[in-house]
Amino acid sequence: VCLFPGRGGAFGRCPCECDDPCPPLRHRRLRGHPWQLERGTRDHLHFPSARALRTPAPRVPDAHAGHPLQRRRPLQDHRRLVEKNGNRSDVYIRPLAYKSEELVANLKLHEIASDFTLIVVPFGNYLGTENLRCCTSSWRRLEDQMTPTQVKTSANYLNSILAKTESVLAGFDEAILLNQDGHVAEGSGENLFMMRKGKLITPVLEDNPLPGITRDTVMELASEELGIEVVERRIDRTELYLADEVFLTGTAAHLTPVISLDSRPIADGNPGPVSSQLKQMYFDIVLAETPSTCTGAPPQFPTGSRRKLGQALVPARLMADSSIPNLLPVPKE
Structure with a gap:
């Protein structure tokens, strides 16, 4: 119905x-x-x-x-x-x-x-796995001068579908899209976060990620509940290789750790402590366990x-x- x-x-x-x-x-x-x-x-x-x-x-x-x-x-x-x-x-x-x-x-x-x-x-499980092996897509994230990237519209999903399809056919779970300047934008349908040097960092909106509700929630939890400094700034691709943790967020994806990017392990190749703690806190609240x-x-x-x-x-x-x-x-x- x-x-x-x-x-x-x-x-x-x-x-x-x-x-x-x-x-x-x-x-x-x-x-x-x-x-x-x-x-x-x-x-x-x-x-x-x-x-x-x-x-x-x-x-x-x-x-x-x-x-x-x-x-x-x-x-x-x-x-x-x-x-x-x-x-x-x-x-x-x-x-x-x-x-x-x-x-x-x-x-x-x-x-x-x-x-x-x-x-x-x-x-069910939107991404099909609890931990993600990602690749950097050859497709670039749409620019705001082409189509409004901060608008949630079905027309913009073709860009994401192309990136997702490419990643799966190449043997990965998910794609990471860069913008036209080569800065990290987002996953094919998720926002991206990385932990580096004690800070939780996510791409600035000027680099064309969708401003997701789960993105805002995770930023709030990290700042208010864990006392972690949250930074919105430009992220270079190489920074993800050097990150302590990387994870994706979204209404369907929830909070899913990225354990490798372009066949390079993120840190030790396991979910990190911050992403694990944020994931548990998120589900405790969403499922009314808190x-x-x-x-x-x-x-x-x-x-x-x-x-x-x-x-x-x-x-x-x-x-x-x-x-x-x-x-x-x-x-x-």
């Missing part, structure tokens, strides 16, 4: 015609609070990516199946979507704001109608046969895509 306002109502079968129901969201916490998309309110619920692409979120009553659009708490709306699905495994929720007219040429963003949808898909001080009650689901970890309400892998409108159709009773 997906939210597809333009396909017959607030909730309906997935357009892919799959036989199995899409699994639901459980509950996610971050920094001790229910996720509720509130973490990304400033950056995503205000639709900066959508605005940059002239894709406004609907803000007035809409004619989709007679369901007026209303501004509501995102958690309530996502819970309704969850309850339409039966599976309790981890899932990835992908909200998409998109241009919805059937046009093929002479496209002008400001003249094309916009819409949005929410879909959920089962999600005591919460939140005031809002989380959604409750029957535990059923959930594994022990699931008793803490294992999270969905929530993707803050090009924008996440908290404007969802209210179904007819």
Whole structure:
């Protein structure tokens, strides 16, 4: 079951015609609070990516199946979507704001109608391994003068897909992309961090990494919880070879250590202490293992046969895509 306002109502079968129901969201916490998309309110619920692409979120009553659009708490709306699905495994929720007219040429963003949808898909280990063997891609990260690199848009993913495909065909797990100046930008779908000389360093946004939410979270944890100095600056490729630790972060990737780059081991070729500690802290918070001080009650689901970890309400892998409108159709009773 997906939210597809333009396909017959607030909730309906997935357009892919799959036989199995899409699994639901459980509950996610971050920094001790229910996720509720509130973490990304400033950056995503205000639709900066959508605005940059002239894709406004609907803000007035809409004619989709007679369901007026209303501004509501995102958690309530996502819970309704969850309850339409039966599976309790981890899932990835992908909200998409998109241009919805059937046009093929002479496209002008400001003249094309916009819409949005929410879909959920089962999600296991995104990268397929706990520790990554990476290579430096021959493909360069897009430049902001070519396409807005700080905007989360599906069009930019071709660059990442080419790099990822190249790395896997060459026998590696993941790709590291440099920008046009030869400075480190990011992984194919993740932000990059390195530990060197006691500092946690990540590429500056001017070098065209996507400003990820997990990136911000890891920087906050390292600074406030571990007392590590966090630095945003340019990183040269050779610095990664000399780093004490390297790891990638993302909503789907979580925090995954890089143990080698271009067949060169990072330090001793094992996950480092800082990345291991940050990873544990991140999951303790995300999985609600850390005591919460939140005031809002989380959604409750029957535990059923959930594994022990699931008793803490294992999270969905929530993707803050090009924008996440908290404007969802209210179904007819």
